[in-house]
Amino acid sequence: MEIDFNLLGNDAWNWAKSTAPSVIGVIVALFVAWIVAGAVRRTLARGFERTKFDKTLARFFSNLARYLILIAALLGCLGVFGIDTTSFAAVIGAAGLAIGLAFQGTLANFAAGIMLLIFRPFKVDDLVEIGGVTGHVQEIELFTTELMTALNEKLILPNSEIFGSTIKNYTHHNSRRIDIDVGCDYSADIDATREVLEKAISDLEHALTEPAPSIFLKGLGGSSVDWVVRAHCENGAYWDLHQELVRATKYALDGAGIGIPYPQMDVHLDGSLTGDAK
Secondary structure, three states: OOOOHHHHHHHHHHHHHHHHHHHHHHHHHHHHHHHHHHHHHHHHHHHHHHOOOOHHHHHHHHHHHHHHHHHHHHHHHHHHOOOOOOHHHHHHHHHHHHHHHHOHHHHHHHHHHHHHHHHOOOOOOOEEEEOOEEEEEEEEOOOEEEEEOOOOOEEEEEHHHHHOOOEEEOOOOOEEEEEEEEEEOOOOOHHHHHHHHHHHOOOOOOOOOOOOOEEEEEEEOOOOEEEEEEEEEEHHHHHHHHHHHHHHHHHHHHHOOOOOOOOOOOOOOOOOOOOOOO
């Protein structure tokens, strides 16, 4: 059997001429959809920001709108080539079990992300501790959550691990309490020591007046009488007040002649240390 290459070449050329406009149109449509999706996301983000909408949900809805536009554009482009998009429902249903088994971890992260957005244990910009990791929340996605540590390290945590662990939210309330442990000499009078410490924290720049700073007698340690100096501050002033408390306490005790002892140990020896060496 002989093959007419001229005929094949004409057929290929005719097919290319008829298909090329559709391919170019699809590429242009996807490119435009990408630009439009990005513009819609930015517009929604700015609109939410102007209305002082919750930052966490604002980012989520903005990204969701972008993804919906891209998916709609992709399905529309498939229709250009005669692909029946309604058949995807049957394909997805048939492959659902296999996908579920293959992506158990991914689906768990997705479900955990939905639960985090519903129950809201933290929001964007909160300072949290999750599984021994501490950082500010940067982004809450459907599958992962991004944290930024004090060392400027970006951490990406799977949502399933977050939702299944203990979450400590340091900035959930508007203020925080700072405790400074102080050990004083046993020879120092307790009432006099309390008076010195109370005077030291009576006028701190970043301490809140309500609740007022306080002094707590913690106990009798092995080498010292143990006190706790307490004060509340706004979240943003935490480390400033921490330094103020340590500085004011140290200067006050030095000025009153009250020592801060080092750990001590009493050693008792049975018998004499003298004797003939053997």
